[in-house]
Structure formats: structure tokens, C-alpha cells
Amino acid sequence: MSEVNKRRLLLFRTVAVLLGLAPFVLLELILAAMDRGMPQDFVDPFVGFSKVHPLFEVNEDAEVYRTAKSREINFGRQSFLAKKPDNGFRAFVLGGSTVRGRPFQTDTAFAKWAELELSLRDPDTHFEFVNCGGLSYASYRLSPILDEVLSYDPDLIVLATGHNEYLENRTYGHIKDRSAAQRWVEDHVYSLRTITLARSFLHGGEAKEKTALPEDVDPLLDSESGYESYRRDDQWRSRVAQHFRYSLASMIDRCREHNVPVLLVKLGTNLRDCPPFKSELNESLDADAQTEFLSEFESARKSEAESTSAALSLYRKCELIDAEHALLNYRIARCLDRLGKQKEAHSYYVKARESDICPLRMTTPLADVLDQLHTELKVPMIDVPTLLDHAAVGNIAGQESYVDHVHPGIAVHQAVGIELAAALKRERFHEDGSSPSIDKRRGECWKHLKSLGPNYLPNGNRRVAWLEHWARRTKLFEDTLPRDTQGYLRLGHKWLGFGQFEQAWGSYKMAIREDPASVDAVIAHSHQLYEVGQWDLARELLGWIGDLQLSKKQSAEVIAAKVVLLFSLGEVDSAQELFQATQASTLDQKSFWHKDFQAIASKLQ
Numbered sequence: 001m002s003e004v005n006k007r008r009l010l011l012f013r014t015v016a017v018l019l020g021l022a023p024f025v026l027l028e029l030i031l032a033a034m035d036r037g038m039p040q041d042f043v044d045p046f047v048g049f050s051k052v053h054p055l056f057e058v059n060e061d062a063e064v065y066r067t068a069k070s071r072e073i074n075f076g077r078q079s080f081l082a083k084k085p086d087n088g089f090r091a092f093v094l095g096g097s098t099v100r101g102r103p104f105q106t107d108t109a110f111a112k113w114a115e116l117e118l119s120l121r122d123p124d125t126h127f128e129f130v131n132c133g134g135l136s137y138a139s140y141r142l143s144p145i146l147d148e149v150l151s152y153d154p155d156l157i158v159l160a161t162g163h164n165e166y167l168e169n170r171t172y173g174h175i176k177d178r179s180a181a182q183r184w185v186e187d188h189v190y191s192l193r194t195i196t197l198a199r200s201f202l203h204g205g206e207a208k209e210k211t212a213l214p215e216d217v218d219p220l221l222d223s224e225s226g227y228e229s230y231r232r233d234d235q236w237r238s239r240v241a242q243h244f245r246y247s248l249a250s251m252i253d254r255c256r257e258h259n260v261p262v263l264l265v266k267l268g269t270n271l272r273d274c275p276p277f278k279s280e281l282n283e284s285l286d287a288d289a290q291t292e293f294l295s296e297f298e299s300a301r302k303s304e305a306e307s308t309s310a311a312l313s314l315y316r317k318c319e320l321i322d323a324e325h326a327l328l329n330y331r332i333a334r335c336l337d338r339l340g341k342q343k344e345a346h347s348y349y350v351k352a353r354e355s356d357i358c359p360l361r362m363t364t365p366l367a368d369v370l371d372q373l374h375t376e377l378k379v380p381m382i383d384v385p386t387l388l389d390h391a392a393v394g395n396i397a398g399q400e401s402y403v404d405h406v407h408p409g410i411a412v413h414q415a416v417g418i419e420l421a422a423a424l425k426r427e428r429f430h431e432d433g434s435s436p437s438i439d440k441r442r443g444e445c446w447k448h449l450k451s452l453g454p455n456y457l458p459n460g461n462r463r464v465a466w467l468e469h470w471a472r473r474t475k476l477f478e479d480t481l482p483r484d485t486q487g488y489l490r491l492g493h494k495w496l497g498f499g500q501f502e503q504a505w506g507s508y509k510m511a512i513r514e515d516p517a518s519v520d521a522v523i524a525h526s527h528q529l530y531e532v533g534q535w536d537l538a539r540e541l542l543g544w545i546g547d548l549q550l551s552k553k554q555s556a557e558v559i560a561a562k563v564v565l566l567f568s569l570g571e572v573d574s575a576q577e578l579f580q581a582t583q584a585s586t587l588d589q590k591s592f593w594h595k596d597f598q599a600i601a602s603k604l605q
Helices: 004-032 069-077 110-121 137-153 165-173 179-189 192-202 218-222 232-258 287-302 307-320 328-340 342-354 366-377 386-391 409-425 440-451 456-464 466-473 485-497 501-514 516-531 535-545 552-566 571-583 596-602
Strands: 055-056 063-066 079-081 086-096 128-133 156-160 262-266 382-384
Touching: 004 287, 055 137, 063 069, 069 128, 079 128, 079 192, 086 110, 086 137, 110 128, 110 409, 110 440, 128 137, 137 156, 137 262, 156 232, 165 232, 232 262, 232 366, 262 366, 262 409, 287 307, 287 328, 307 328, 328 342, 366 382, 382 386, 382 409, 386 409, 440 516, 440 535, 485 501, 485 516, 485 535, 501 516, 501 535, 516 535, 516 552, 552 571, 552 596, 571 596
Parallel strands: 086 128, 086 156, 156 262, 262 382
Antiparallel strands: 055 063, 063 079
């Protein structure tokens, strides 16, 4: 074939290919003209590992940025002004489901409470704390989000991550480990409107608000490719910790390159009331050793109800066979805890978390990375475990702080938000006014919580029910149940926080049956609810307590508490009527309610 003919054949083939592609090019142009098939409007097939789907998109008037529809399922809805006001202060809070506020919504996450607290301290500044908490998001997927939000004129970046590092490596490895060439091709293909529209027809890919959003851990525990894939692998864990450090250090560097202050939040975990997700015997044990372990382990379990000391002795025998068995460490911790040996119990609770084969809670090596970066790079940090442990019995946080394995309750989010606001002033990130009065703060908290509606708390309970379902399936439900007075009290507090009153009353009754003096602890909890603006819950609790057989001292305390609540809720006439019936002189000055009652009494007299 001559050279001329070869060129003609090549030209013919090229024209044929172009003509074949012409309909697709034309369709792409038509879709663009009609503004249809935008990738941002459909579920992200790469769940955050691609930059095709930005987290935020500007509205038609170019006045407000909103969460892209394709990302709402994982992030919820957020918005902020396209142009930051002259008196504006804008922060972006990056992390996983804890940042998002799960099992509740962003309305009660610590970013929101920080925004409300700062607005009270400095009403002349327009504060925007934009919540960038994504379900199951680990540090690797936060990196492209950071690059995006750095272009939105931030005054502060808050990084609160660490719980999902092991989860992400198992669940999204096939996406995360794509080659550079594969990423380039797939990202460009999925950016086409034609492909996006085809996806919507084939898979129903359009992002829609669902009544029950997918949970961050549930699919993993239900999937053989997830839960079953976890095995003892110290080398893998070490690599995860190294990559975690690299990811965080890289993000801190990029913030500083943009002259944007950065603050770390070290998240905590539920130690006391969350058994490990998966336990395995050491593979090196022979059959006889395994049989002996399982026999002693079962004997110890059966004896716990009768004698904690006897059970502990049997568990110690198991420890000599395999000291790294996660559930064994948890049960040893529980026995020590019940025997009043909290310091030793704490070490075993931590060991149970560290030896968990399925580590869905931040481990010590990851927490150490945060401590190291805090010290070495001089990055300010809020230490949530320290914040919570001091308030827990024996410095061991449980269900009084966490509603499941890692997610804090609303009151904890409030405390972290207030601490975050204080850190801004302490680190000179923002010079605000003085702290608001306690009365003003709890009043504003109540107004905010009231605005969320009556279903807000029960909806949170539905989202966290996966943990109980999982525990029942894996025959670990017994290990999630309380075994003493403090355990029943913590469970009661948890149920009350979800607005599940009957379950709460049942748990409190069990606590009182174990120890009648625990009524005082329940009354004290009503004041804790009052302090954080959860006045409706406090009112329900006091109403239930009032029907119990109380001492004269306890009755006076409950009546005084009701007076304070009625007055705070604006029901002044009812408060006045009840005040006239109470004997203020019988109210113990050591009561948590005494100071508030005296302040209200002076207004009612």
C-alpha cells in the first residue's frame, strides 16, 4: 500500500471515529445548555475520593454556597455566604460522623454550639462554623475537602478525625488504591453529563433526601467483605498510624501555607459501656489451649452474676493463655470496675479497645499521633478524653457521655463547643467579649433545642439502634447490659437523652432497686439537664421522680427544682403557686438546685 493510501486510510478511520462520537458530543453540549446531568446533583460513585464532586456549590444568585446534592447523604445540609461579611468569622470543621453530630444532626454538633457560644460572647461578629463532617470519612478523604474549603476565605480550620482510619482502609480500599492513570480516566468519564444522566436512569443515582440515612458503621458490620475481613494484623495497624500522621501533617502544612490557623480536636471513646466489636484467639494456640481457654471463659461468665471476685479469678486463668483476647480484657476490666479498682480497670478497658480485632474506635497509636503533632508542630488541641474522663466515675467515660461506641451525647457536644470557643480567645484566633452568664447561655441553648422539634431526639435513637441489633446478632448483647447501680443510671441517662422515657424510667427503677440512695443521683441529673438547656427533659424527669416515695429532703429538692424550671420556662404563675406551697427552709444548701432556687425565690417573694 502506497504512502498516500495509508494516509487516506488513517484519515478515513479518524473521521469515522469522530462521526461516531459526534452524537455523544452533541448530546453533551445539549445537556450543558439545558443544565441537566450535573455530576454534583447525583450520588458520588467515588464516595469522596475524587474531586469531580465538590462539597459545596454556589446558588444561582452567587450569594450562598450550599452542600452539593451529591454530598448531602454523607454530610447533611450546610450553607454559608459566598462573600464573607466585613465583620465575619468563618471556620470549617472537618471530620467524620462525630463532627457531623451523629446519631443526631449538625444542629447539635459541637461546631454549632461553638457558633452559638461565640455569638453570645461577641454579637457584633457574624460567625459561620461550617460543618464538614462526613459519615465514615477518615483523614485521607478529608484532604481534598480541605483543599476546597481553603478557597472559601476561612479564618480557622478545625480537624477532628481518627475514628475511621481502620474502617476506611477495609471498606474503600478498592477505590482508595486506584492508580493515578485509573483515577484520571475515571474522574474524567464520570464528569460527563451523559454518563451522569445514564447513571441516574440505571441506578437511581440522583441524590434524594432519605428518611433513614445510611449509617457509617452498619454496612461494615453486616458485610462479609467488611467485618469478616478484620484479622489480627499489627503491621497493617502500624501502616495506618503512619499514614494518619502523614495525612494530618500534610493538612496542617497546607493550612499554614494559606496563613489559616488550624486547631486539632482529639476525640474520645466509650470505654466502660462498649465491648470490643470482634475478638479472636491467638492462632498460635494449640487445640488443648483453645479448649481450656473457652472452658474457663464460659465458667467465668456464668459465675459473674454470683461472685465478681470468683469470676475475675477465672478470667485471670484465661489471661495466662491469651492476654490479647479483646473480650477477655473487657470482662476483666468490668470485674475490676465493680470491685472498685477503677485505676486498674481503666487500663484493661483501654487494653480491650486496643486488642479489638475490628477497631472502630480511635486507638492509642492514633491518639499519640495527635499528641505528637500538637507538641512538635505547636498546633493547639482540645483533648476531649481528658475533658470527659474527669467527670466520669473513676475517670472512665461510658454511657453518661457517649450514646454508642464513639458518638457523644448532646451535652458533651455543648461542652466541646464551649471549649472550642474559649480556645479561639486563648490562642488569639479571635478576640471576643467576655463569657456569657450561665443564665443567658442555658436559656439560648433551650431556645435552640426547642426549635428542633419534638422528633429530633427520637430520630437520633433510631439511627443508633444498629449497635444493639449488631450486639444481639453476635451474641454480645449480654455484655452491653448494666450489672450494677451505676450502670443502670448511665443507661437511664442515655435513654432519657433520646427522649425514650419508658426505657429511662425502667433503668432508673433498676438502679433504685439496687441502691435506694441513687434517687439523689437522678435528682442531680435533672440539674445537669437544666444547666445545658434540656429543660423539657428535666421537667419530665422531675415529674417521674415526684411520683416516687421520697424523703422530706428529696421532696423539698424536687419541688424547688420544679419552681426553677417553671419560672425558666416562662410559666411564672405556676412557679409562684408552687413556690407558695414549698418550704424553702427544708431545702438542703448542698443541693445542686439550691443556688438557682434562691435566685428565683428572690423574684417570686
